[in-house]
Amino acid sequence: MNCERFQDVISELARESMMEAAERTTALEHAAQCRSCAANLEQEQRLSEGLRALAQEMSSLSASADVEARVLQAFRERKTTPVVVPLPVRRSRTRYWAAAIAAALLIVFGLFVLKAQLGRQPDKTAETLPSPKSVDTPVGGSVQQPETPKDRPRNEVVNNSGGSAPRRHRRIENRKPTIPDANQAVAATTNKQQRAEEVVTDFFPIGYVNATSLQEGGQLLRVELPRAAVARFGLPVNMDRPGDRVKADVLVGTDGLAQAIRFVQ
């Protein structure tokens, strides 16, 4: 045994811990031959003696009687107050597996739908609105009367909590204003001409689409979104200009929640 190896076992040797008899013998033989290691072993042994003496001296120490009195008093008070013992909750692994399988199926279904949407995209993106009227026609067919400007002011910023689209700076224009004055009529005509030239994508559902709500009608709202939002729906985006804004139509159901979105070029 060399000095380096001796240093590895010196603590065990001094503490008289269990160790292999052969290793112990060779370590003691080394200490008998090496004066430096023998001195180190002596220091370690003295340290062990000192620690044992310290442990022995402190062995009679304990917390004061006041602590015991306080703890027992707390226990008595606890006994007098009714205790509701919660039933142990059994967590079976089958529930976790079922949840994991359900999540996996949901992901596969989502990917399937997304792939189907992307497959149809080249044909549909070239779709042009036939007339401005079709833009304002909700999916359900029967149009409910739009809100008056008094109910909802123009350019209102909406915090839409029902959808997954970006929430900031959604400026909403009321698509069906009440009888306008002359200026508004000119502006409306101009808007209709612009929309006739617009190219739109398919509607993408936002979150959970409530079919009942769509059947009851709804309203299209024109908004502007960051270009990066387009990518969230799986559409190709020129990421050289991610900060640019793109127009989109949000289909809002009668429950006031955004149901679907389409992008406008």
Place this chain on the structure above:
Amino acid sequence: MTVLKPTDNELLSGILAGDEEAFAALYRRRQGGIYRFALQMSGSTALSEDVTQEVFMILMRDDFNYDASRGPLQAFLIGIARNLIRQRLGREQFYVSMDDEQEGGSVSDRLYADDCPLEELSRGETIESIRKAVLSLPARYREVVVLCELQELSYADAAGILQCAIGTVRSRLHRARGMLIEKLRPQTTIEPAPDRVKQARCFA
């Protein structure tokens, strides 16, 4: 006819059933070890009593979840005490400067006088110097010394309390013992100065 003492687990069952005698018996059986562990870790009797009390307050809670298959109750209670002490003291915060608390020269100067270390000191002085040396260790080394040397727990039990591998306990103890020897070694190169400057310690 000998009457067998109830085990910790039997007393614990009694405590859960509201048996005050069982609680008192378990307290009297285990409070000393917890108190001493806290005292050896902190050096403060007041803090040690607070920690001891808090451990048993936790023990009487309903959400106290001790699993007997994972180790003895004493180790579990010391583990709670350790966490409480760490919360009170903060990491690596509690140190006792050996030089600051000694009068008439450092402990090491007297401890290793001439060629006979430890021998020229009285037993009381030796114990006190070692106690202070242990308290001056960084917390992670101090706790292995306290558990393995002063509480005389096995490496396995200490590893369970510290939530680390047995090899880690072994290596930390080896290192801690080396640090203790260094702390108790005389500093022969330093000339005794009338006004000793308090040394700033580096714990990097």
